[in-house]
Amino acid sequence: MEVELKEMLDDLQSLRQSLSDPTLRASIDKLQSRVDHLTHLAKSVPVRRSKVKDMSAEVVDSNPYSRLMALQRMGIVENYERIREFSVAIVGIGGVGSVAAEMLTRCGIGRLLLYDYDKVELANMNRLFFRPEQVGMTKTDAAVQTLSDINPDVVLESYTLNITTVQGFETFMSSLRNKTFCPSKEGSGVDLVLSCVDNYEARMVVNQACNELNQTWMESGVSEDAVSGHIQLLIPGETACFACAPPLVVASGVDERTLKREGVCAASLPTTMGVVAGLLVQNTLKFLLKFGHVSPYLGYSSLKDYFPTMAMKPNPQCSNAACLERQKEYILAKPARDAEAKAKMEAEASAATVDLPLHADNEWNISVVDDSVLESTGGTRSDALPEGLIHELPSADEFQKPPAFEALDTGIVDLEDLRRQLEALNAD
Amino acid sequence: MEVELKEMLDDLQSLRQSLSDPTLRASIDKLQSRVDHLTHLAKSVPVRRSKVKDMSAEVVDSNPYSRLMALQRMGIVENYERIREFSVAIVGIGGVGSVAAEMLTRCGIGRLLLYDYDKVELANMNRLFFRPEQVGMTKTDAAVQTLSDINPDVVLESYTLNITTVQGFETFMSSLRNKTFCPSKEGSGVDLVLSCVDNYEARMVVNQACNELNQTWMESGVSEDAVSGHIQLLIPGETACFACAPPLVVASGVDERTLKREGVCAASLPTTMGVVAGLLVQNTLKFLLKFGHVSPYLGYSSLKDYFPTMAMKPNPQCSNAACLERQKEYILAKPARDAEAKAKMEAEASAATVDLPLHADNEWNISVVDDSVLESTGGTRSDALPEGLIHELPSADEFQKPPAFEALDTGIVDLEDLRRQLEALNAD
Numbered sequence: 001m002e003v004e005l006k007e008m009l010d011d012l013q014s015l016r017q018s019l020s021d022p023t024l025r026a027s028i029d030k031l032q033s034r035v036d037h038l039t040h041l042a043k044s045v046p047v048r049r050s051k052v053k054d055m056s057a058e059v060v061d062s063n064p065y066s067r068l069m070a071l072q073r074m075g076i077v078e079n080y081e082r083i084r085e086f087s088v089a090i091v092g093i094g095g096v097g098s099v100a101a102e103m104l105t106r107c108g109i110g111r112l113l114l115y116d117y118d119k120v121e122l123a124n125m126n127r128l129f130f131r132p133e134q135v136g137m138t139k140t141d142a143a144v145q146t147l148s149d150i151n152p153d154v155v156l157e158s159y160t161l162n163i164t165t166v167q168g169f170e171t172f173m174s175s176l177r178n179k180t181f182c183p184s185k186e187g188s189g190v191d192l193v194l195s196c197v198d199n200y201e202a203r204m205v206v207n208q209a210c211n212e213l214n215q216t217w218m219e220s221g222v223s224e225d226a227v228s229g230h231i232q233l234l235i236p237g238e239t240a241c242f243a244c245a246p247p248l249v250v251a252s253g254v255d256e257r258t259l260k261r262e263g264v265c266a267a268s269l270p271t272t273m274g275v276v277a278g279l280l281v282q283n284t285l286k287f288l289l290k291f292g293h294v295s296p297y298l299g300y301s302s303l304k305d306y307f308p309t310m311a312m313k314p315n316p317q318c319s320n321a322a323c324l325e326r327q328k329e330y331i332l333a334k335p336a337r338d339a340e341a342k343a344k345m346e347a348e349a350s351a352a353t354v355d356l357p358l359h360a361d362n363e364w365n366i367s368v369v370d371d372s373v374l375e376s377t378g379g380t381r382s383d384a385l386p387e388g389l390i391h392e393l394p395s396a397d398e399f400q401k402p403p404a405f406e407a408l409d410t411g412i413v414d415l416e417d418l419r420r421q422l423e424a425l426n427a428d
Numbered sequence: 429m430e431v432e433l434k435e436m437l438d439d440l441q442s443l444r445q446s447l448s449d450p451t452l453r454a455s456i457d458k459l460q461s462r463v464d465h466l467t468h469l470a471k472s473v474p475v476r477r478s479k480v481k482d483m484s485a486e487v488v489d490s491n492p493y494s495r496l497m498a499l500q501r502m503g504i505v506e507n508y509e510r511i512r513e514f515s516v517a518i519v520g521i522g523g524v525g526s527v528a529a530e531m532l533t534r535c536g537i538g539r540l541l542l543y544d545y546d547k548v549e550l551a552n553m554n555r556l557f558f559r560p561e562q563v564g565m566t567k568t569d570a571a572v573q574t575l576s577d578i579n580p581d582v583v584l585e586s587y588t589l590n591i592t593t594v595q596g597f598e599t600f601m602s603s604l605r606n607k608t609f610c611p612s613k614e615g616s617g618v619d620l621v622l623s624c625v626d627n628y629e630a631r632m633v634v635n636q637a638c639n640e641l642n643q644t645w646m647e648s649g650v651s652e653d654a655v656s657g658h659i660q661l662l663i664p665g666e667t668a669c670f671a672c673a674p675p676l677v678v679a680s681g682v683d684e685r686t687l688k689r690e691g692v693c694a695a696s697l698p699t700t701m702g703v704v705a706g707l708l709v710q711n712t713l714k715f716l717l718k719f720g721h722v723s724p725y726l727g728y729s730s731l732k733d734y735f736p737t738m739a740m741k742p743n744p745q746c747s748n749a750a751c752l753e754r755q756k757e758y759i760l761a762k763p764a765r766d767a768e769a770k771a772k773m774e775a776e777a778s779a780a781t782v783d784l785p786l787h788a789d790n791e792w793n794i795s796v797v798d799d800s801v802l803e804s805t806g807g808t809r810s811d812a813l814p815e816g817l818i819h820e821l822p823s824a825d826e827f828q829k830p831p832a833f834e835a836l837d838t839g840i841v842d843l844e845d846l847r848r849q850l851e852a853l854n855a856d
Contacts, residue, residue: 001469008462015455027443031459034436038466041429049550049560059693061549067654068554070695074653099556103698106554121489122477126496126534128527128556131577132477150559225502226495227720265487267498270531271713275706282699282730292655292731302710303720307735 005039051152055081055108064151065108077289084153086288087181087190089113091163091172091206093139095127095268096220096229097196099277100284102129104154105147107285111155111181112147113190114140115172117162127270155181163205173209192284193217196277198266200246207242210234211322214329216287220280226267229276230299231283237326239296240312243319275300433467479580483509483536492579493536505717512581514716515609515618517541519591519600519634521567523555523696524648524657525624527705528712530557532582533575535713539583539609540575541618542568543600545590555698583609591633601637620712621645624705626694635670638662639750642757644715648708654695657704658727659711665754667724668740671747703728 009032016028049064057069071077088109090097093116101112116139120130134142140158147156159175161168179189193215195206203219210217214236222229234241279298286292296311314327437460444456477492485497499505516537518525521544529540544567548558562570568586575584587603589596607617621643623634631647638645642664650657662669707726714720724739742755 001466004462004466004469008459008466011455011459011462015452015459018452018455024443024446027439027446031436031439031443034432034439038429038432038436041432049553049563059551061551064550064553064560066551066693067696070693071654071697073692074695076653076655076695099702102556103702106556106698108554122492123489123494125477125492125578126536128530128534132492133577135477149561150553225504226499227504264501265494265498267502267504268495269499269710269713270534271706271710274527274531274702275710278699278703278706279733282697282703283733285697285699286731293733295733298733303714305707305711305721305723305726305735305737307733309733 001042002039005035005042009035009039048149048152055084068107077291080289082289083108083285084110085182086192087111087113088284088288089115089176089190089193091115091193091195092197092202093143094118094196094198095124095129095270095273096222096277096280097194098127098129098139098143099274100194100196100220100281101143101147102150103277103281104284105151107281108151109154111157113157113159113175114143115159115161115163116140116143117160117168123265127268127273163209164201169205169209172205173212176209176213176215188213188215190215191288194280194284195219196280198222203242207234208320208322211236211241211320211326214326218280218283218287220276222268222272222276224266226269226272227303228299228301229272230297231276231280231295232297233283233287233294236323237314237328237330240314241318241320241323241326243323244315245312272300272302275302429470430467433463433470437463437467476577476580483512496535505719508717510717511536511713512538513610514620515539515541516712516716517543517604517618517621519543519621519623520625520630521571522546522624522626523552523557523698523701524650524705524708525622526555526557526567526571527702528622528624528648528709529571529575530578531705531709532712533579535709536579537582539585541585541587541603542571543587543589543591544568544571545588545596551693555696555701591637592629597633597637600633601640604637604641604643616641616643618643619716622708622712623647624708626650631670635662636748636750639664639669639748639754642754646708646711646715648704650696650700650704652694654697654700655731656727656729657700658725659704659708659723660725661711661715661722664751665742665756665758668742669746669748669751669754671751672743673740700728700730703730 012028012032012035016025016032019025019028052064055065055069056063057066057072059066069080072080086109088104088111090101090104090112093101093114097114097116101114104112118139120134120137120139120142122132122135124130125132129146130139130142131146134145137145138160140160144156144158147154157175159171161171163169163172176188176190176193179185181189185191193206193210195203195217197203197206198221206217206219209215216233216235219232219234219242220230233239279295279300283294283298287294295309297309299306299308301308314323314330316324316327318324318327440456440460440463444453444460447453447456480492483493483497484491485494485500487494487498497508500508514537516532516539518529518532518540521529521542525542525544529542532540546567548562548565548567548570550560550563552558553560557574558567558570559574562573565573566588568588572584572586575582585603587599589599591597591600604616604618604621607613609617613619621634621638623631623645625631625634626649634645634647637643644661644663647660647662647670648658661667707723707728711722711726715722723737725737727734727736729736742751742758744752744755746752746755
């Protein structure tokens with residue numbers, strides 16, 4: 001609209017020059033001031049907040065980061081501002097991916113890479129994020145429009161492409177390798193890849209890329225009946241990759257494209273997708289900012305508010321060659337990992353020996369915990385809340401000991417064991 | 429802007445009439461067509477979708493309800509379109525309430541009543557929903573603006589008031605009693621109240637209103653350190669009310685207003701608030717549309733992805749007089765409830781006797797389940813997915829039998845028992 005108004009001003013100017021009558025020239029002046037006013041109106045519609053150089057913890061209404069920086073004072077996160085150094089790639093900007101992108105944008109993530117080839121439709125309006133006036137735009141363009149308005153501090157890169165095509169995969173790989181944002185970073189150019197796609201083929205492509213790049217990623221998904229979903233952490237070589245244990249629908253040899261019939265669509269709900277996006281980004285924050293425990297797998301079954309968890313070891317017979325290479329590397333690096341773990345344990349033990357209690361009798365079990373101890377135990381939250389306040393929920397330890405870590409060990413599905421059992425059965 | 433453009437067209441028209449030179453008149457014609465084009469542009473900027481008379485299940489890109497109506501075909505919900513008959517009141521349009529309002533709006537809820545007295549600030553931008561250009565607007569006005577753009581089919585009522593003032597409470601009560609939207613409805617004028625406030629005083633006011641009106645409501649909250657939250661179902665007389673077991677911070681006699689110190693604010697995260705809003709609205713949908721199991725209490729402890737659940741009976745010594753009245757009514761209605769439950773069980777038993785298997789040997793345990801049986805068991809999902817598709821997660825029953833229901837029974841905190849134990853201790 002600003003271009004059209006500028007052209008109109010030019011037209012009025014040339015018309016004015018061809019007129020000699022002062023009354024007519026005055027009319028043109030009036031019209032010119034009207035156009036100026038309209039230009040002002042057109043410009044003032046999208047009020048955007050200005051960029052913020054440093055994240056401040058100052059508690060004023062105008063500070064968009066005060067509630068996030070408060071995580072440090074609350075003892076949850078050691079250094080929140082580090083979030084500005086991280087790059088996260090989100091593949092699939094649909095019902096889960098778009099909400100995940102908005103959450104990370106509002107948290108002030110450094111850089112987001114967005115991948116999708118689809119367009120916004122009215123049929124997407126039953127999920128959060130996209131608005132009816134964006135119908136017809138590509139999802140990547142619409143997302144960049146909304147996200148840059150919300151937080152201009154985030155560096156947004158938009159890739160309107162299909163990663164399952166040869167050309168799309170090449171661009172996907174080179175964008176993940178690009179280290180311009182943080183040249184000193186080890187490994188690839190991103191810190192985490194979030195898969196928010198809705199089909200098996202695209203998941204296998206993300207899996208292939210991450211195995212090749214030795215890139216940690218998180219998988220997410222929502223069921224066709226809209227009432228359950230999951231998130232999963234995949235570390236090449238260390239956990240099962242997506243090809244290690246393919247889902248049954250593919251294992252049974254059915255081509256999923258034939259499943260999408262004319263006039264039939266999957267159900268979806270903003271609630272389930274919002275919960276899955278929230279769990280996904282919460283685990284992303286825990287992974288990047290090193291607090292709490294990152295779930296290897298977390299399911300959400302909404303009909304009974306049931307949240308299953310498990311962990312899967314990699315499959316030594318995996319069909320993915322890059323996965324097998326990462327598995328070998330992981331096994332070869334075991335002595336180094338063991339030595340590191342031993343050194344850490346010894347350092348903790350010697351620290352404990354030095355910290356002898358000042359008073360031998362300690363009826364109330366009072367202990368002074370040093371900040372460095374809190375860090376080394378992986379960001380356990382401090383209970384130092386303002387006087388009179390209590391944590392709303394008891395920490396999980398008080399309910400069920402041992403917590404998630406150990407429950408996971410017993411829940412580990414060893415694919416190698418399963419394979420041996422299967423072979424024994426076949427041998428009969 | 430349209431007014432200004434119309435004035436400009438009038439100006440051009442009178443200028444044209446005062447000109448005789450055909451070249452000059454042609455210039456004016458050109459300017460007029462430019463203004464027409466600008467008028468068209470100005471009108472097309474806020475593209476709003478038109479209202480939809482009936483929810484259709486037709487699978488076309490232009491249908492905003494196709495993915496929701498698919499819940500019927502998937503066997504999750506019996507009659508999705510009933511959602512248009514329901515009214516939900518949301519008290520507190522902050523980090524949880526605004527997202528809950530957006531989810532219900534996108535689900536096509538009939539009517540939303542929104543209560544808040546606060547204004548949008550940049551400091552709220554670390555949570556979903558509000559945008560920087562809305563800074564300075566009241567949260568209710570900003571919410572109505574966004575929600576009516578997203579779904580014009582929803583009836584929105586906005587109450588910019590503080591329910592903890594005498595005047596505010598009166599308006600709150602009369603708005604809940606108003607039955608204009610659905611005159612035939614039993615009880616109050618709303619089907620559910622969602623409390624999304626951030627302080628004890630406001631929760632006690634919602635509790636008072638709902639006890640007086642015998643109104644079922646749901647409570648939600650997020651901890652000061654931003655990493656945990658909860659939702660709770662409160663049915664006057666049947667479950668503990670908010671005054672039955674006051675939180676420790678209040679029981680210890682600390683005035684929460686003195687806790688909010690200058691320069692100190694609570695931490696908050698879009699992830700935790702998004703998950704709590706998602707769980708809250710998912711349980712709202714289950715409650716209104718009668719599917720799945722509505723959780724009486726569900727916690728979310730994000731550091732370990734731990735989700736505690738419990739149920740609380742009402743306190744016969746509750747300080748809230750209206751709660752005691754509802755408790756009496758609930759006890760008096762017990763014989764009628766028992767008779768109804770017995771009749772239902774007998775009907776199910778006789779239905780089971782009629783359905784003798786056609787074949788006595790049934791090696792694969794195949795059974796034909798009638799739709800009406802599915803309904804009577806409370807919306808158990810049908811496993812009739814399209815060929816080749818499987819449910820992403822096994823149903824909770826396969827993992828842990830018995831499911832949530834029985835675990836809840838053992839977890840019930842009987843306040844009466846606790847009181848007796850306390851009295852016995854005091855008597856020593």
